[in-house]
Amino acid sequence: xxxxxxxxxxxxxxxxxxLISFWVGQNHGLFPEQASEQAPLVxxxxxxxxxxxxxxxxxxxxxxxxFVVRYRRRKGDEGDGIPVDGNxxxxxxxxxxxxxxxxxxxxxxxxxxxxxxxxxxxxxTSHTMGHKQGVAVVAQAPQxxxxxxxxxxxxxxxxxxxxGASPDVLGxxxxxxxxxTGMQYAWIFNYPNYGITAGELHIPxxxxxxxxxxxxxxxxSFWVPQFRLKQDAIPxxxxxxxxxxxxxxxYPVVCAELCGGYHGAMRTRVxxxxxxxxxxxxxxxxxxxxxxxxxxxxPSLVAxxxxxxxxxxxxxxxxxxxxxEAMPNDRHHHHSMH
Amino acid sequence: xxxxxxxxxxxxxxxEHPKAWKWYDYFTFNVDHKVIGIQYLVTAFIFYLIGGxxxxxxxxxxxxxxxxxxxxxxxNAFLTNHGTIMIFLWIVPAAIGGFxxxxxxxxxxxxxxxxxRLNALAFWLNPPAGAxxxxxxxxxxxxxxxxxYPPLSTITAxxxxxxxxxxxxxxxxxxxxxxxxxxxxxxxxxIPSMRWDQLPLFCWATLATSLLALVSTPVxxxxxxxxxxxxxxxxxxxxxxxxxxxxxxxxxxxFYSHPAVYLMILPIFGIMSEVIPxxxxxxxxxxxxxxxxxxxICLVGLFVWVHHMFTSGTPPWMRMFFTISTLxxxxxxxxKIFSWVATLWGGKIRLNSAMLFSVGLLSMFVIGGLSGxxxxxxxxxxxxxxxxxxxxxxxxxxxxxxxxxxxxxxxxWFPKMTGRMLNEPLGITHFVLTLIGTNLTFLPMHELxxxxxxxxxxxxxxxFEAVNVICTIGAFVLAFSIIPFLINVIWSWNKGKxxxxxxxxxLSLEWTTSSPPLIENWEVLPIVTKGPxxxxxxxxxxxxxxxxxxxxxxxxxxxxxxxxDDL
Ligand code: HEM
Ligand SMILES: [Cu+2]
Ligand SMILES: [Cu+2]
Numbered sequence: 023x024x025x026x027x028x029x030x031x032x033x034x035x036x037x038x039x040x041l042i043s044f045w046v047g048q049n050h051g052l053f054p055e056q057a058s059e060q061a062p063l064v065x066x067x068x069x070x071x072x073x074x075x076x077x078x079x080x081x082x083x084x085x086x087x088x089f090v091v092r093y094r095r096r097k098g099d100e101g102d103g104i105p106v107d108g109n110x111x112x113x114x115x116x117x118x119x120x121x122x123x124x125x126x127x128x129x130x131x132x133x134x135x136x137x138x139x140x141x142x143x144x145x146x147t148s149h150t151m152g153h154k155q156g157v158a159v160v161a162q163a164p165q166x167x168x169x170x171x172x173x174x175x176x177x178x179x180x181x182x183x184x185x186g187a188s189p190d191v192l193g194x195x196x197x198x199x200x201x202x203t204g205m206q207y208a209w210i211f212n213y214p215n216y217g218i219t220a221g222e223l224h225i226p227x228x229x230x231x232x233x234x235x236x237x238x239x240x241x242x243s244f245w246v247p248q249f250r251l252k253q254d255a256i257p258x259x260x261x262x263x264x265x266x267x268x269x270x271x272x273y274p275v276v277c278a279e280l281c282g283g284y285h286g287a288m289r290t291r292v293x294x295x296x297x298x299x300x301x302x303x304x305x306x307x308x309x310x311x312x313x314x315x316x317x318x319x320x321p322s323l324v325a326x327x328x329x330x331x332x333x334x335x336x337x338x339x340x341x342x343x344x345x346x347e348a349m350p351n352d353r354h355h356h357h358s359m360h
Numbered sequence: 361x362x363x364x365x366x367x368x369x370x371x372x373x374x375x376e377h378p379k380a381w382k383w384y385d386y387f388t389f390n391v392d393h394k395v396i397g398i399q400y401l402v403t404a405f406i407f408y409l410i411g412g413x414x415x416x417x418x419x420x421x422x423x424x425x426x427x428x429x430x431x432x433x434x435x436n437a438f439l440t441n442h443g444t445i446m447i448f449l450w451i452v453p454a455a456i457g458g459f460x461x462x463x464x465x466x467x468x469x470x471x472x473x474x475x476x477r478l479n480a481l482a483f484w485l486n487p488p489a490g491a492x493x494x495x496x497x498x499x500x501x502x503x504x505x506x507x508x509y510p511p512l513s514t515i516t517a518x519x520x521x522x523x524x525x526x527x528x529x530x531x532x533x534x535x536x537x538x539x540x541x542x543x544x545x546x547x548x549x550x551i552p553s554m555r556w557d558q559l560p561l562f563c564w565a566t567l568a569t570s571l572l573a574l575v576s577t578p579v580x581x582x583x584x585x586x587x588x589x590x591x592x593x594x595x596x597x598x599x600x601x602x603x604x605x606x607x608x609x610x611x612x613x614x615f616y617s618h619p620a621v622y623l624m625i626l627p628i629f630g631i632m633s634e635v636i637p638x639x640x641x642x643x644x645x646x647x648x649x650x651x652x653x654x655x656x657i658c659l660v661g662l663f664v665w666v667h668h669m670f671t672s673g674t675p676p677w678m679r680m681f682f683t684i685s686t687l688x689x690x691x692x693x694x695x696k697i698f699s700w701v702a703t704l705w706g707g708k709i710r711l712n713s714a715m716l717f718s719v720g721l722l723s724m725f726v727i728g729g730l731s732g733x734x735x736x737x738x739x740x741x742x743x744x745x746x747x748x749x750x751x752x753x754x755x756x757x758x759x760x761x762x763x764x765x766x767x768x769x770x771x772x773w774f775p776k777m778t779g780r781m782l783n784e785p786l787g788i789t790h791f792v793l794t795l796i797g798t799n800l801t802f803l804p805m806h807e808l809x810x811x812x813x814x815x816x817x818x819x820x821x822x823x824f825e826a827v828n829v830i831c832t833i834g835a836f837v838l839a840f841s842i843i844p845f846l847i848n849v850i851w852s853w854n855k856g857k858x859x860x861x862x863x864x865x866x867l868s869l870e871w872t873t874s875s876p877p878l879i880e881n882w883e884v885l886p887i888v889t890k891g892p893x894x895x896x897x898x899x900x901x902x903x904x905x906x907x908x909x910x911x912x913x914x915x916x917x918x919x920x921x922x923x924x925d926d927l
Contacts, residue, residue: 052810064739071740075730082701082726086719089704093640094711102896104706107643112702113695120694124687124733131737132680138739141676182675185742240512241606243671243746247812250743254672256607257511258600261673274821278671278746278814280505281512283432286817 039080047073057269057294058249059188060138065250067134074123142186143262184235184253184262196232196264198225204235204242204255206281207288218307223292226300227270233263243279246292252278267294380876389484391476392879396483397462398777401770403483404454407490411445412839414438419801419835425822435818437501437520441493444506444524447624448531449490451762455627456535456573457483459769460542460566462777466870467560469551469888471880474544482537489530496520496527505816507613510598510606514590525588532577532584535623539570539577554888560868561650561892565630568654569623575662576619583612607673614665622661624758626654628765629696632718634892635772636700638866639715640707643893646699653692660689670741679738686736693729697722710864713787717768720795724760728753731806746816749809755802764794767845774852775859779875782856786848793841800834868892 047069056062093103135141187194200223201212212219225231235244235255244263245252248271253263277288295303381395390396418438421429430438461479465472473479496502496517502524504513513521546567550559587609589595596602598609629650637644644650666674666682700722709715731753734740744750767790774782804827809815813824820828862871870877872886890897 052807054811060739064743067737068734068740071730071734071737075733079726079730082697083723085701086704086722089701089707090709090711090715090719093704093707093709095641095708099708101641101708102899103640103642103708105643105894105896105900106645106706107893108646108649109702113646113649113699116698117691117695121688121691124690127733127737128684128687131683131739134737134739135676135679140679140738140742143676183673240515241509241672243814245746245812245814247743250739252671252742252745256600256673258604258606259673274812276812276814280436280509280746280816282516283436283503283818285436286427286432286814286819289821 035084039077039084042080043073043077046076054247055269055271056248056250057267057271057273058246058251059266059268060185061248061250061268063134063137067131070130071127074127137188139186139188139264142188142192143184143264144182144186183259184264185251186262186264187230188264188266191230191264194230197229198231200225200231200233202233202235202244202255204237204244204277204281204288206239207277207284209242209244209275209277209288209290213304216304216308218304220307222290223275224300224303225267225292225294226297227267227294229297229300230264230266235261235263240281241279242277242281242288245276245278246273247276248273249292254279267292270294270296270299380879389480391472391480393461393465393473393476393479394777394877394881396479397458397460399483400453400457400461400486401459403486403490404450404458407445407449408454409842410494411442411450412842414442414445416835416839418442419832421818422820422828423832425820425825425828427819430818432818433503434501436503436505436816437497437517439816440502440505440508440524441496444493444502444528445490446758447506447620448528449486449493451624451758451766452531452535452620453486454766455624455631455762456538456542456566456569457486459562459631459766459773460538460569460627463773463870464542464545464563464566465549466873466877466881467563467868467892468546468549469554469869469882469885470545470549471882471885473541474549475541478537479541482534482541485530485534485537489527489534492523492527492530496523499523507610507617508587509613510587510590510604510609511600513587514599518591522588522591525584525591528584529581532581535573536577539573542566542570543574551885551888554869557647558888558891561633561644561647561654562627562630564651565626565633565654568658569626572619572626572658572661573623576616579612580616580620583609583616586612607669610669610672611665614668615662618665618668619658619661621754621757622657624762626657628721628762628769629654631765631769631772632696632700632721634866634868635714635718635768636703637893637895638772638864639712639718640704640709641865641895642703642705642707643891643895643897644699645702645705646695647893649695650699653695656692657689660685660692664689667736667741670738671745683736683738687733690729690733690736697726697729712771712784713782713791714768714771716788716791717764717771717794720791721761721764721768724756724764724798728756728760731756744809746814747809748805748813748815751815752802752805752809755798755805759798759802767791767794770849772864773870774849775863776870776875776877778853778856779859780852780856781859781863782852783848786844790841790844790848793837793844797834797838797841801831801838802834804830804834866892867894 050069050072053061053065053068056065187196199214201214202223203210203212208221209223210219210221211223223233233244233253235253236259237255237257239257241257242255243252244255249265249267251263251265253261255261271294273292273294275290275292277285279285281288381390381392386395386399386402390399417430418435421427421435423429427435461473461483464470493502496519499519500517502508502513502520503516504521508521508524546559546563586595586597590598590604596604598604598606600606633644633650663685664682666678667686670679670682700718704719731749735744735750735753771782771787774780808824808827808831811824813820859875861873861875863875864871867890869886869888869892873882
């Protein structure tokens with residue numbers, strides 16, 4: 023007699039928990055917009071975990087609250103509870119289910135990581151004789167966004183950290199390569215073949231972009247929340263971020279690693295252009311200033327603190343010169359502070 | 361002859377053997393484990409208040425996007441010392457030093473720890489460590505975060521940073537001394553009448569914690585001493601411009617500091633395993649599952665450290681290996697949670713402050729654990745690493761998972777330690793304020809991190825201001841929640857209701873002595889006759905006898921049948 027209502031209750035509760043969890047997993051609205059190829063992959067993984075987490079939370083929290091209320095001690099009852107101290111099938115069940123869930127999540131996250139390019143940093147460098155291949159890519163790719171590729175072939179060699187080529191561009195040269203230097207408290211973006219150095223990152227949408235990250239003083243971390251990508255810029259080690267932006271717009275670039283007092287002010291922007299706009303930006307900056315100079319302006323937030331931070335025009339000029347010198351072949355060159 | 365003389369003499373207290381300690385004994389190099397336990401608890405709590413003040417100062421700064429309350433360098437000094445104090449001078453000393461020292465000898469039926477002097481020495485390393493940290497503010501304060509990654513830590517505030525390193529080396533040494541002591545005490549001094557499966561789970565947790573501390577702490581010390589050399593003596597282990605490697609430091613640091621997370625949480629899990637069965641009047645569900653899962657967490661916990669470095673200088677294969685190991689830790693942790701929840705089932709639960717903080721811990725820890733799983737997967741971790749999402753996660757685990765547990769322990773054992781009960785209405789007020797404060801402060805931080813706010817910042821993008829205001833209000837509620845607790849402890853210690861030896865009807869050995877216990881714990885050592893969680897066992901014995909009788913009848917039938925068959 024007791025049995026039937028109990029199982030109906032359990033069934034109903036299960037359905038309700040499932041529905042709520044799926045709804046939460048799809049509608050939590052916790053992410054900023056998606057602006058890179060990687061972003062939807064990350065978000066899908068997170069949404070699935072959010073669904074599972076909501077279900078587990080509701081079940082465990084529900085059980086806690088239900089038990090605490092149902093089995094609270096009544097006044098005057100000094101007896102003991104039901105002397106149950108174990109149940110092997112139940113324990114096997116709740117060991118096996120979480121184990122299955124984490125194995126599933128592990129496999130799924132490796133798959134996502136693979137598709138993000140996480141398993142192939144420094145990919146193109148394994149093709150040291152890839153000159154022909156590089157040329158082939160140049161021939162296929164649209165004009166204007168690929169001309170720095172031969173330089174990359176010469177310059178790369180020791181990157182094995184970061185997010186590399188995603189499977190669809192595996193073995194290919196990136197369309198655009200940018201050297202990124204983090205310094206207290208600014209990001210400096212250098213387009214080696216154009217002689218452009220900028221305080222903001224300009225990239226074309228839909229093109230395969232590779233950032234080579236370095237730091238000139240302490241560790242910084244390059245993060246664009248809308249791209250769901252982050253990679254530390256480490257002094258002495260070159261790291262890589264390779265991605266395609268998917269949506270034109272202006273997004274924040276955030277430093278995510280504590281790098282000193284003004285760490286929080288180390289913010290700039292990435293501007294994802296349409297390819298045409300990007301070409302225009304390239305030509306304007308090249309024509310306007312030539313390879314030696316730049317449109318560099320310190321990011322506005324940092325500008326307010328420039329005195330305090332010790333960034334001054336000389337230091338900037340020095341970093342830029344180093345980058346310019348290092349441009350054709352900086353394979354073994356480390357930016358060092360003097 | 362000698363015996364006869366002894367019997368003749370009327371019983372007399374030996375003069376050098378007072379029954380209880382005086383207040384000033386708590387300020388000396390006392391070697392009694394109970395004195396040391398209380399010394400640890402009180403000192404740790406004072407540091408908790410200091411670390412908490414720093415947190416409030418930080419949250420006040422963060423109420424607005426601009427850096428307008430404290431100087432950003434001072435902010436970083438607060439940040440660094442808040443994290444360091446909370447971990448090394450609050451959670452670890454309170455949980456292992458305080459509860460461990462007070463309870464382990466009582467629970468295993470020993471008169472003291474194995475090495476009482478070493479024990480006192482271990483405690484007395486803590487105050488100088490705290491003094492070094494606080495003194496470092498006169499030299500600018502260490503500013504590189506509790507992780508102190510070089511090169512930042514080698515180029516800012518060198519004197520303060522060196523003081524920070526010394527402080528950590530002090531507490532590390534203290535923790536190694538304590539660990540040796542716990543292992544020997546549990547292994548060698550458990551009274552013979554106690555079987556291993558009658559060892560209270562708190563002792564299993566302490567054992568696991570101590571083993572882990574012994575393996576991992578020396579690695580931290582090594583890393584820090586190399587850092588000290590880099591700062592002061594011109595070496596370049598971690599200096600990139602002189603051939604050093606900054607990532608090696610991170611490996612050394614996290615090889616200790618991830619297990620350190622378990623050092624903080626395992627003893628708290630031990631506290632849960634004592635409080636819940638006693639207050640729910642139920643045997644603990646899955647004794648061996650809980651004991652073994654502690655050991656499993658320790659073992660797997662040694663192989664997860666690289667998940668702190670997914671965005672740093674780690675090659676892909678490492679990210680894969682450490683993803684798997686990190687996710688696997690969730691399984692034994694889950695087993696523990698489920699076992700405690702199952703212990704509640706069918707109980708006669710006393711909803712007092714100790715129990716409320718225990719179920720509060722379960723709830724908070726479930727949230728922290730689930731967000732931990734998301735952080736274990738590189739794709740999500742890469743997005744949220746070093747953001748407020750992580751701050752939310754580890755405060756759910758550390759604040760929800762540890763502070764709630766310590767409070768539960770204090771409400772549970774205060775009567776044993778002082779002989780007086782804490783006041784329940786004040787305790788429940790304390791719980792409600794803490795629960796509201798914790799969630800108000802830390803829940804919104806998940807969103808901040810996912811949306812793009814990095815951590816360790818004194819100034820941030822104005823779009824995050826509204827949510828930050830909520831967090832700051834929560835922090836003030838948390839700060840305020842301490843007040844009923846402080847009043848309660850101070851008032852009850854002097855004037856509270858007398859507790860008696862065993863106010864909760866607990867079955868582990870600490871409840872067999874007086875409250876507070878005598879100096880050598882027992883006049884006559886107790887003999888273990890039942891397990892620490894044998895609640896309702898008479899009832900069960902009756903039930904089992906009935907079952908046996910039924911079975912017996914059945915056997916009879918079978919015999920008859922067989923007999924017939926034989927014929
Ligand atoms: C009293 C309530 C607390 C509040 C309001 C609070 C607040 C904060 C804040 C605002 C930060 C800075 C976050 C960041 O930018 O990374 C922080 C960091 C931290 N907190 Fe807390 N906290 C509290 C309690 C605790 C407790 C109890 C623990 C540990 C047991 C703890 C451990 C830490 C650690 C390890 C850090 C990181 C420090 C670092 O990044 O170097 N906190 N806390
Ligand atoms: Cu930075
Ligand atoms: Cu930074």
